[in-house]
Amino acid sequence: MAKIKTTYTCKECGAPHPTWEGRCSRCGAWDSLEETVVRKAAGGLGAARAVPVATKTPRQLKNVSAQDSERVRSSFPGWDTVLGEGLVKDSVTILTARPGAGKSTLLLQLAQEYAQKGLKVLYATGEESGSQIRARADRLFTAIHDHIWLLASQDMDEVEAQAHAVDADIIVIDSIQTFRLPEHPQRAGSPVQTVACTEKIMDLCKNPVKKRAALLVGHMTKADEMAGLRTLEHMVDTVLLLEGDPSEELRILRSTKNRFGATGEIGLFEMKQNGLMEVKDPSSYFTTDRKDKGIIGSAKCILREGTRMLVIEIESLVSKSFTPYPMRISENMPRDRLNTLLSVLEERAGIPLGDKNVIVRTTGNIRLTESASDLAVMMSVASSVQKKPLATDTAFVAEVGLTGELKRVSHAKQRVNELHRLGYKTILTADTGHATLKQVMQSVWGRNR
Missing domain, CATH: 3.40.50.300 (P-loop containing nucleotide triphosphate hydrolases)
Structure with missing residues (x-):
């Protein structure tokens, strides 16, 4: 005769518990334990065991058709x-x-x-x-x-x-x-x-x-x-x-x-x-059509989502903070990554941000999962701080290291070709003769920025 035993299983992590608890001891989730009934077969080591009957015959892998899945x-x-x-x-x-x-x-x-x-x-x-x-x-x-x-x-x-x-x-x-x-x-x-x-x-x-x-x-x-x-x-x-x-x-x-x-x-x-x-037309969701007029705090970059190339617009708003701890807000990228980029921008390019609130977001609310957007994020913030607009036909595609140097990104050629196809005239990358973030800013706004 089968023996019935009651245990409690966490629905978040699956950890078993002998008794009910208000909080899972493994993952820390509250009110996540659910009752589970376990049936165990009676009998000791000498109990009879059923022997499974083979119902399928294995085939050599090389003989399995790759077209079986239509x-x-x-x-x-x-x-x-x-x-x-x-x-x-x-x-x-x-x-x-x-x-x-x-x-x-x-x-x-x-x-x-x-x-x-x-x-x-x-x-x-x-x-x-x-x-x-x-x-x-x-x-x-x-x-x-x-x-x-x-x-x-x-x-x-x-x-x-x-x-x-x-x-x-x-x-x-x-x-x-x-x-x-x-x-x-x-x-x-x-x-x-x-x-x-x-x-x-x-x-x-x-x-x-x-x-x-x-x-x-x-x-x-x-x-x-x-x-x-x-x-x-x-x-x-x-x-x-x-x-x-x-x-x-x-x-x-x-x-x-x-x-x-x-x-x-x-x-x-x-x-x-x-x-x-x-x-x-994805660009209608991820960029704003401003014709030839640039606007302060807006920069363009191109992301690769799977096999699709998407041009997106990054917007920044920088304002003076009246509290000891300025806000760093972005729904589209991790806060730690945003803080890192702002620290590089301040230390390597001389943009003062210690007493500034910084808010970064993307048009269409798409997530910034690629490091290829680093340069565009930093240029957007710099534009907002200095009150200087960026041209609408300019795009920024590069990773920026802690030293302020530009790094190459994957599929750089395809990104540049797609931007050219869409009519962008100036594309700043690690391969366009700009070695550092500071050089990019001097190229865009001149040395007396």
């Missing part, structure tokens, strides 16, 4: 690029975002896209009623395709049964934290239920007899991370993040894990009344 493309080039040129049929993808970012809207649009290509789509929702999904579909589409089936249920066994019943090619789960399996006593959303339901979906999708693709919605925590155990991210094939403020139109889709393509790719969308639409 891809399905949509009319959203950004979505296909992020996935690695299309959705792989025997794959499991999870999409996470803040509430209201447009996860359900995007997946419903994709369901219509794939249905129009002749694929059967099962849309399983555990959060909304069928009438709510229908209302959203009526807003998005002029006509709903016949190949979309809707299931409003939180029972994963029922999802599996209906996937077989309609012979679904693509399964949408909205969201994975709302589904449960009856054989587990934990509530929906617990680590045990979430992992078990994901395993069920994986077995369903990776069946060699009938390959399917699954698109899962995952909840996001207040720390802007996917809710639940990190195990969930390891289990699935692709992890996607949809970034964007619900009060704004722009949405950035990026991959943080992809077994079928490169990570770091992004897709750009804007939220309209009739759903998410691909952004055709």
Whole structure:
């Protein structure tokens, strides 16, 4: 007879605890322990053990076809690029975002896209009623395709049964934290239920007899991370993040894990009344069209997001501080990195910042993850301090070291070519004869700056 033991598992880090505690002793998260029932088989060392029966025969790796994974493309080039040129049929993808970012809207649009290509789509929702999904579909589409089936249920066994019943090619789960399996006593959303339901979906999708693709919605925590155990991210094939403020139109889709393509790719969308639409001209979101008129505190640079080159505008505001500790604020880059760049600017270029508040942001609120933006950030701040504008057809592309020297960046030639193609006349890099930050400033504003 099986022995039943109750333990408590942290839903943030997965650490087991013999008794309930208000705070996890491993990760320090508060109110994160959930009850877990463990069943242990009775019997000692001499207890009989079942011997597993082989159901699959291994093949030599060289004899496995690399074309076993078929891809399905949509009319959203950004979505296909992020996935690695299309959705792989025997794959499991999870999409996470803040509430209201447009996860359900995007997946419903994709369901219509794939249905129009002749694929059967099962849309399983555990959060909304069928009438709510229908209302959203009526807003998005002029006509709903016949190949979309809707299931409003939180029972994963029922999802599996209906996937077989309609012979679904693509399964949408909205969201994975709302589904449960009856054989587990934990509530929906617990680590045990979430992992078990994901395993069920994986077995369903990776069946060699009938390959399917699954698109899962995952909840996001207040720390802007996917809710639940990190195990969930390891289990699935692709992890996607949809970034964007619900009060704004722009949405950035990026991959943080992809077994079928490169990570770091992004897709750009804007939220309209009739759903998410691909952004055709990114420069309209990340730069301001000021014609030939420069403005104080604004500098341009070019970032590489995956295979895409994006010209962005960096804006700075510098003001006198009336407190002992001036503010250093930026939503687009780590505070430590901003403080480092400001220290180099003060020590190596002689720009006084000790009693100044500094605020840095990007147009479109895109993150500055590349060091290629160092020079543009520093020139933007210097422009704001000295009240001198920078030309709108000038771009800055270089990393700046602690010595104030300019460093070369990756894919420099492609960046420069793209800037030339867009009409930028002056591009200052480590390869244009400027060895230091101070030399760049003298070149732009003259020696008597």
